[in-house]
Amino acid sequence: MALAVSGNLRQDLHGRGQRLTPQRQRVLDLFERTGAGHHLSAEDVHQQLLRGDSRVSLATVYRTLRLLTTMDLLRQLELPEGGKRFELATDDDHDHHHLICVACGRTEEFESEAVLEAGADAADRFGFKLLSSRLTVRGLCPSCAAIQGGDQG
């Protein structure tokens, strides 16, 4: 399965002439533990690791995040609220989108064939080679809609 990524990590790194360090292992571990659907910022990762036994500097977190993204083990999200966030890149990840509550920040995920097709269609129309499609839907979650829905725009 896709989640056995860390098993390949050593080899993947070797292939690029790089080393498997405990820090890298721990960062990837964290993403695997929290699951594919989670969006962690560099700071999140740093904090979470500090709670465990591991001590990884923020700079290394940033470096590792970038490395793992380059290796396609992580994927960088573009959610406006806050800084850059990363998530585990699984194979079925292409058709995985976000629904964000603009009021409380709650984020849900969903999949959609239609979106995948629309993205492919658009890429085709402009002669682009498709890499990924991401739909970001902004709205109000049930609780926040109940509070703000009536009046305040």
Add this chain to the structure above:
Amino acid sequence: MALAVSGNLRQDLHGRGQRLTPQRQRVLDLFERTGAGHHLSAEDVHQQLLRGDSRVSLATVYRTLRLLTTMDLLRQLELPEGGKRFELATDDDHDHHHLICVACGRTEEFESEAVLEAGADAADRFGFKLLSSRLTVRGLCPSCAAIQGGDQG
């Protein structure tokens, strides 16, 4: 038409107890002149205005960008490459998506009923009140695909 926004600007501002200043007018003007499909960063706006006769400080550009976004005259985009960017918020803007070349940064726009429906559907599924849907498609434009397509991953 939707582009006659600046005509309402004075009243919109009045409604919020705020003033129509030449700076605000100029920033909005710039977006109207460049057209609805353009994505300008704060720095872009600042530079463009300097080329004209107007001198607006960067701080004011930021403040104005935020104000106009709050007033729904502008909309903030979430394109990862670079800082925040803004574009004119037109009425038909909800179904307006982006195709980005990850190699050269070229950006195309397109519309899609299917995406709009998928977004509405997802919002519905989770009980969210839909505000907007944005599809971001990443890929390689024809030129870049020609260069990188064959080998280099």
Add this chain to the structure above:
DNA sequence: TTCGATGCAAACACTTTGCATTGGC
């Protein structure tokens, strides 16, 4: 042992803010 990785702190890019002055209404 070797050369890449880490940690720290300084450097950076982007954005926000305090305060005196300017100017819309």
Add this chain to the structure above:
DNA sequence: GCCAATGCAAAGTGTTTGCATCGAA
């Protein structure tokens, strides 16, 4: 004239980088 808006520069965020030390292979 009043109070919001501006401009400047300083202060904040979030992210990257130089360099000496450490450690995986």
